Amino acid sequence: MSSTSSPSSGGGQSAMYEQFWRLSFIVFAAALPLSAAHAIIRQARRRTGGAHDPAWLVWFRRLANLVIAAGFAALTATIIARWNEAGYPPFSNMPESLMWMAWGLCAVYFVARCFVDFSGLEAGACVGVLAVLAVSGLFDHAPRPLMPALQSNWLIFHVLTCMISYGAFFAAFLMALLWLAFWRRRESGKVVDALSYHTMAFGFLLLTVGIISGSVWARQAWGRYWGWDPKETWSLITWFVYGIYLHYRLLGGSRGPRQERLPMLNALFAVLGFAVTLFTYFGVSYLLPSLHSYS
Incomplete structure (x- = not known):
């Protein structure tokens, strides 16, 4: 890691990538x-007592969403610029994968925005994307030659599904914080709880696909499907954390007397699950010896 606050530390990278970042x-x-x-x-x-938003407030929100859409377009352009500059899909190191996490988080926001309407959703998305971009700015963004183990057709599919799942888990974590801070005792808290739950389910599905595709790729690259490498092990632990909660909810946790404590349980698992996700993503890469140290 470097001590920079922007990707400009890499002297060989294109001005176009820097500008879009x-x-x-x-x-x-x-x-x-x-x-x-x-x-x-x-x-x-x-x-x-204002039950309905005046026209000026509706347009104010539309302006905020328009700016967020412009940011999403700039993120997409950043990824395309890096891809064009490096000559390979930008999934090979930490700052590149963080760009995809930010992109996935923003994509989840726009999908969620189509189904729900509550205050704070836009601000939460902005905070999340800015946090991911700020962390990516701590790394050297200079492109490097693609490692032989990463020269595979599985690179895009495996890393993309994993990073978007991390973005979904981050979104669920932010929604849990919003619920704990603002909507815990309000009717709209039910909407936040439901959205957080469905976002975790979406991330769980993508993580499942990512683990399976990673196993197939490992068979081609290293001659085995599973080797209990730290990244593999902690990915499985992350999968179990979210899987236990989703299993509980699907098998009756949302019915009967247990229904009242379900939103709090949802928030706790969203926070716990994302903490495990962070260790899987950052902790394993820098604290444990792993074949996935390049990520």
């Missing part, structure tokens, strides 16, 4: 105060 950060930084202001104003109106 910085543009992404700036646009999401601009979207955050707009989104936060909308959430604060809307909640203040709700507390004073």
Whole structure:
């Protein structure tokens, strides 16, 4: 890791990639105060009996979403610029995979926005994307030759499914924090709880596909499907953490007297699961010897 705060530490990287990376950060930084202001104003109106948003507040929210969409476009352009510059799919190291996590988190936001409507969703997405981009800025973004183990057709499919699943788990974690902080005793808390649950389920599905595709790739690269490498082991632990909760909820946890404590359980598992995800992603890469140390 380097001590830089932007990807400009890599002297050989293209100006186009640098510009799009910085543009992404700036646009999401601009979207955050707009989104936060909308959430604060809307909640203040709700507390004073304003059941419906006036036209100006609706347009204010549309402006915030337009800026977020511009940030998402800039993220996409950043990934394309790196792909064009490096000559291979940008999945080979930590900063590149973090770009995909930010992209996946933003994509999950836009999908969620189509189904639910509650204050704070936009601000939460901006905070999450900015956090991921800030962490990626701590690394050297200079492109490196693709390692032989990564020169496979499985690279895009395996890493993409895993990183978008991490983005979904991050989104569920942010929703859990929103529920704990603001909506715990409100009717809209049911919406936040349901959205967090479905986001975890989506991430769990993608993680399952990622683990399976990784096993097939490992058979081709290393001659075995599973070797209990630390990254494999902790990916499986992450899978079990989310799987236990989803199994509980599907098999009756959402019915009967246990239904009242379900939102709190959902929030706790969203936080616990993301903590395990972070260790799987960062901790294994830097604290444990692993064949996946390049990630």
